[in-house]
Amino acid sequence: MPAGVALTELDDKSRLLPYVENPRIDVPALLRLLKELGYDGPVTAKPSRGAFQSRRRDVVVKQTGEALEKVWQAAGLPPTARLALATARD
DSSP states (O other): OOTTOOGGGOOGGGOOOOOSSOSSOOHHHHHHHHHHTTOOSOOOOOOOGGGOSOOOHHHHHHHHHHHHHHHHHHTTOOHHHHHHHHHHHO
């Protein structure tokens, strides 16, 4: 969620990539809470296309993966658990 945009003005075009230092949404804290609650389902980023500097699919996938990796690490969650969940559901 971008800074400086009122909650009543947010729409689909306002969605950004998750990042560690976000004054409006503490994504690492949210991930930790989900873990504490026993959630074991998928976590998916769904930013607006405008959040990307490139429209190439490979670049979008790379940027999204890097953003998710950073918040996952900031939350102190082990990457092996994330990969195990993704593999088990495929």
